[in-house]
Amino acid sequence: MIFDLHGFGPALLAGALMTIKLALCALSLGLVLGLLGALAKTSPYKPLQWLGGSYSTLVRGVPELLWVLLIYFGTVNLMRSIGEALGQPDLALNAFAAGTIALGLCFGAYATEVFRGAILAIPKGHREAGQALGLSVPRIFWRLILPQMWRIALPGLGNLFMILMKDTALVSVIGLEEIMRRAQIAVTASKEPFTFFLVAAFIYLGLTIFAMIGMHFLEKRASRGFVRSAS
Amino acid sequence: MNWEIIVKYLPKLLEGAWLTLELVAIAVLAGLILALPMGIARASRHWYVRALPYGYIFFFRGTPLLVQLFLVYYGVAQFDVVRQGPLWPYLRDPYWCAILTMTLHTAAYIAEILRGAIQAVPPGEIEAARALGMSRAQAMFYIILPRAARIGLPAYSNEVILMLKASALASTVTLLELTGMSRTIIARTYLPVEIFFAAGIFYLVIAYVMVRAFKLLERRLRVDACQGR
Numbered sequence: 001m002i003f004d005l006h007g008f009g010p011a012l013l014a015g016a017l018m019t020i021k022l023a024l025c026a027l028s029l030g031l032v033l034g035l036l037g038a039l040a041k042t043s044p045y046k047p048l049q050w051l052g053g054s055y056s057t058l059v060r061g062v063p064e065l066l067w068v069l070l071i072y073f074g075t076v077n078l079m080r081s082i083g084e085a086l087g088q089p090d091l092a093l094n095a096f097a098a099g100t101i102a103l104g105l106c107f108g109a110y111a112t113e114v115f116r117g118a119i120l121a122i123p124k125g126h127r128e129a130g131q132a133l134g135l136s137v138p139r140i141f142w143r144l145i146l147p148q149m150w151r152i153a154l155p156g157l158g159n160l161f162m163i164l165m166k167d168t169a170l171v172s173v174i175g176l177e178e179i180m181r182r183a184q185i186a187v188t189a190s191k192e193p194f195t196f197f198l199v200a201a202f203i204y205l206g207l208t209i210f211a212m213i214g215m216h217f218l219e220k221r222a223s224r225g226f227v228r229s230a231s
Numbered sequence: 232m233n234w235e236i237i238v239k240y241l242p243k244l245l246e247g248a249w250l251t252l253e254l255v256a257i258a259v260l261a262g263l264i265l266a267l268p269m270g271i272a273r274a275s276r277h278w279y280v281r282a283l284p285y286g287y288i289f290f291f292r293g294t295p296l297l298v299q300l301f302l303v304y305y306g307v308a309q310f311d312v313v314r315q316g317p318l319w320p321y322l323r324d325p326y327w328c329a330i331l332t333m334t335l336h337t338a339a340y341i342a343e344i345l346r347g348a349i350q351a352v353p354p355g356e357i358e359a360a361r362a363l364g365m366s367r368a369q370a371m372f373y374i375i376l377p378r379a380a381r382i383g384l385p386a387y388s389n390e391v392i393l394m395l396k397a398s399a400l401a402s403t404v405t406l407l408e409l410t411g412m413s414r415t416i417i418a419r420t421y422l423p424v425e426i427f428f429a430a431g432i433f434y435l436v437i438a439y440v441m442v443r444a445f446k447l448l449e450r451r452l453r454v455d456a457c458q459g460r
Contacts, residue, residue, distance in 0.1 A: 058435065061434060061435040061438045061439070062396070062431040062434050062435060063395075063396035063397070063398075063399035063410065063434060064396065064399075065399040065400060065402070065403075065410060066399055066410055066413075066427060066430060066431055066434065069410070069414070069423070069427060070423065070424070070427040070428075070431070073417070073423035073427075074423045074424040074427055076423075077424075166294065166295040166296070167295070168295075169295035169297040169298060170295075170297060170400075172297070173403060180295075180297060180298065180301075183301075184301075187305065191309075192309055193301070193302075193305035193306045193308065193309055194302065194305075194306035194307065194309040194310065195309070197298055197301045197302045197305065197306050198302060198306070200298050201290075201294040201298045201299070201302065204293065204294045204295055204298060205289075205290065205293045205294055208293040208294075209293070
């Protein structure tokens with residue numbers, strides 16, 4: 001080991017695990033939100049279009065850090081009143097839940113645009129073919145549009161996931177014990193800020209490389225049976 | 232919703248918004264200057280020219296801005312050389328640390344945008360410039376860069392908006408920009424929803440104005456006319 005970690009190695013690894021967990025939870029929430037947003041934005045109903053559009057515009061225009069803080073500190077009163085109604089007066093969002101919601105919300109807003117692009121990229125004839133076969137609207141989406149969407153949306157989603165992974169560092173601000181928070185704790189004990197923040201940086205780099213490799217395989221799998229266009 | 236509180240603290244929030252604008256403006260301009268040589272080197276045909284900017288870009292795009300900010304603000308103090316060096320008064324100041332980090336961070340992204348833009352310049356135009364007897368440097372300055380600037384401008388405007396949002400991180404090193412100011416106000420008033428709401432509106436308005444301004448600039452530079460290749 002080049003770096004003397006003063007025995008904080010396992011703590012940092014636990015932090016990395018927490019970061020991965022947070023990223024995956026936020027990803028799941030974000031994918032659902034993004035899909036709903038894209039469906040709303042491409043639907044023929046004006047109010048739904050407006051809803052999807054304002055979701056993606058509003059969320060994308062406000063910093064991720066502000067969302068994290070707003071959801072963590074801003075929901076205290078709301079959660080308390082819900083808790084009182086349920087008979088549990090000290091109900092509150094913990095840092096993990098708040099981080100998941102905030103990051104999922106931000107991921108979903110960007111994913112809305114990615115999914116929308118993918119939906120629009122599917123030839124109209126496929127939908128019409130489904131209608132001609134007498135498939136219902138949900139079935140057309142589930143069986144025809146969604147499987148084809150993945151292939152087109154995957155590169156965009158991959159980029160968003162890399163951004164999401166780096167944004168998990170923001171949740172350290174509200175005290176979740178992920179990589180950054182663990183590094184900060186190690187810094188207070190060891191007085192070696194450069195060493196530990198650099199190690200944290202390398203862990204993030206490692207995670208990014210890992211995600212890149214994963215994306216490569218997913219993309220390869222999603223585009224099987226398709227000839228790569230010559231470009 | 233307690234509107235009076237928002238109105239009462241509006242001047243404070245405006246002050247924070249001004250610092251946010253200042254940070255973003257300096258970072259994206261200094262980042263552009265830093266990114267120019269890097270983007271050109273990154274688009275080079277020789278691997279040894281590409282390698283160094285590639286490593287730089289990989290590091291700064293692969294790690295969170297928060298880590299970079301802490302590395303600069305808390306990290307460099309670990310070395311006595313820095314603490315006794317002439318730059319210490321600046322590196323001790325959160326303002327300069329935030330500007331330095333944001334500049335280095337955004338430069339990596341802008342360099343990558345620039346590389347894409349340079350490589351998207353139609354080869355025929357470069358060949359035409361060379362055929363007219365321009366040297367490589369002349370072709371770069373009179374043909375490739377002006378053309379790449381127009382190709383890369385929409386991506387650059389996206390990067391500016393991303394930096395506007397990234398500037399919220401400066402609040403973690405005690406700077407009182409829009410987010411930092413909101414947090415201090417909340418520490419005094421205990422009204423997180425109202426104040427964060429107001430701050431969010433500020434960010435939205437700033438982002439909207441920036442998008443409009445870039446659209447105007449795109450029209451002035453006739454970007455759409457250049458896209459039709």
